[in-house]
Amino acid sequence: MEELKPKIISKNLKLWYGDKQALNGIDLNIYENKITAFIGPSGCGKSTYLRCLNRMNDLITSARVDGEVIIDSKNIYDKDVDEVSVRKKIGMVFQQPNPFPKSIYENVAYAPLKHGIVRKGAECDALVEASLKSAGLWNEVKDKLRDPGTALSGGQQQRLCIARAIAVKPDVILMDEPTSALDPISTQTIENLMVELKEKFTIVVVTHNMQQAARVADYTAFFHMGDLIEFNETEKIFINPKEKKTEDYITGRFG
Secondary structure, three states: OOOOOEEEEEEEEEEEEOOEEEEEEEEEEEEOOOEEEEEOOOOOOHHHHHHHOOOHHHHOOOEEEEEEEEEOOEEOOOOOOOHHHHHHHEEEEOOOOOOOOOEHHHHHHHHHHHOOOOOOOHHHHHHHHHHHHHOOOHHHHOOOOOOEHHHOOHHHHHHHHHHHHHHOOOOEEEEEOOOOOOOHHHHHHHHHHHHHHOOOOEEEEEOOOHHHHHHHOOEEEEEEOOEEEEEEEHHHHHHOOOOHHHHHHHOOOOO
């Protein structure tokens, strides 16, 4: 049996948008170098919970968070924690590919240069190449690094966004429906990439696609109406769920 090491621990995590409570006290361990998928119907809290893990909800004025998110034994909601430093450690890939209106090279190099991770020149060139290779994009773009990132296909743009997330050397990569805007071939490419990337990163993915969760995730969490209903190894969730609600959702009785 391999020893599982929690990378992220949330304790009694609650979130409100104004008066509406969106998360009802979530306790969850997310394990290091594993892929954890969040599934559940629309509006169940899975993306809201995901955005708590890198304090993206801080950007929503009506949002209020209570409880703890502990990463490497530090609560990221402590008063002495700077949310920008949190987002550096915890990369994010969104539903719609959102490359900057800059060249492919600048898309990857921008944040590492800004944060002082690398210096301009050979050091930065090497990081850009390594990040694009990790995202499975290098061979397709190595001769077009000065072209705009927005000129790439949808699937390539999403891999560029993954390269951009990797470039700041995060510990965790959050992915919010990363393939929902992509065709099946691009989706398969990104799924294969996720499985490769977990060697180096802890990956958390929100997906509406239950087959995707079954294919790529080591662990799956099922959310419903702001509650975490069940969390387990993916195979157990899909083959032998403990909760009737989980079974009903997976078999398509609601959702």
